[in-house]
Amino acid sequence: EVQLLESGGGLVQPGGSLRLSCAASGFNFDSYAMTWVRQAHGKGLEWVSSISVGGGSAYYADSVKGRFTVSRDNSKSTLYVQMNSLTTEDTAIYYCAKPYCTGPSCARRDAFDIWGQGTKVTVSA
Amino acid sequence: QSALTQPASVSGSPGQSITISCTGTSSDVGGYNYVSWYQQHPGEAPKLMIYDVTNRPSGVSIRFSGSKSGNTASLTISGLQIEDEADYYCSSYSSSSSLVFGTGTKLSVL
Numbered sequence: 001e002v003q004l005l006e007s008g009g010g011l012v013q014p015g016g017s018l019r020l021s022c023a024a025s026g027f028n029f030d031s032y033a034m035t036w037v038r039q040a041h042g043k044g045l046e047w048v049s050s051i052s053v054g055g056g057s058a059y060y061a062d063s064v065k066g067r068f069t070v071s072r073d074n075s076k077s078t079l080y081v082q083m084n085s086l087t088t089e090d091t092a093i094y095y096c097a098k099p100y101c102t103g104p105s106c107a108r109r110d111a112f113d114i115w116g117q118g119t120k121v122t123v124s125a
Numbered sequence: 126q127s128a129l130t131q132p133a134s135v136s137g138s139p140g141q142s143i144t145i146s147c148t149g150t151s152s153d154v155g156g157y158n159y160v161s162w163y164q165q166h167p168g169e170a171p172k173l174m175i176y177d178v179t180n181r182p183s184g185v186s187i188r189f190s191g192s193k194s195g196n197t198a199s200l201t202i203s204g205l206q207i208e209d210e211a212d213y214y215c216s217s218y219s220s221s222s223s224l225v226f227g228t229g230t231k232l233s234v235l
Contacts (some may be wrong), residue, residue: 111176
């Protein structure tokens with residue numbers, strides 16, 4: 001079964017840092033670009049960041065650029081996002097997502113057919 | 126990276142058809158055929174319903190269809206069912222190498 005399992009969320013003070021992880025299983029993780037999407041309580045979806053198949057290219061929303069760093073360890077089938085200088089605006093559920101592709105590899109950074117259950121990040125004093 | 130514009134809510138009766146619009150610009154919706162639609166029930170992760178404007182992933186009902194004209198994409202659900210009641214989001218690839226989501230639409234099946 002294809003699965004994504006996020007972890008690392010929690011309560012952090014403004015200005016603090018947190019690292020989220022997303023453990024993948026059931027598919028060739030090292031053949032797929034991966035993405036983080038967040039959703040504040042009662043709000044819509046917001047794209048956060050994407051990373052290429054090999055990890056050499058990373059893309060960020062303007063709202064997190066310079067504060068968040070996405071990375072991956074293909075040997076561990078795990079996606080990460082290091083979040084620094086957190087503000088209350090970063091409070092949300094963070095999802096990792098895998099794109100939908102019919103071929104053996106997938107560089108696309110949209111059309112996500114597999115999502116994790118999400119990990120909650122709360123930034124509050 | 127402004128959000129794509131969707132109606133806040135739409136409603137329909139079982140068996141009817143409804144259409145949800147998603148309006149962007151020539152830098153996103155109008156410039157690429159990379160529009161996707163997601164269904165999200167409360168407390169759950171989103172589910173991919175349409176990708177590349179018109180394509181359905183395997184397992185998605187044929188009652189769901191997508192289209193695009195200019196800077197506006199649309200999701201049509203025919204033969205509405207109670208279980209279709211959910212929030213729906215569009216997304217589009219953007220010229221700034223980013224992804225932008227829509228503001229979301231709450232579908233009520235009355």
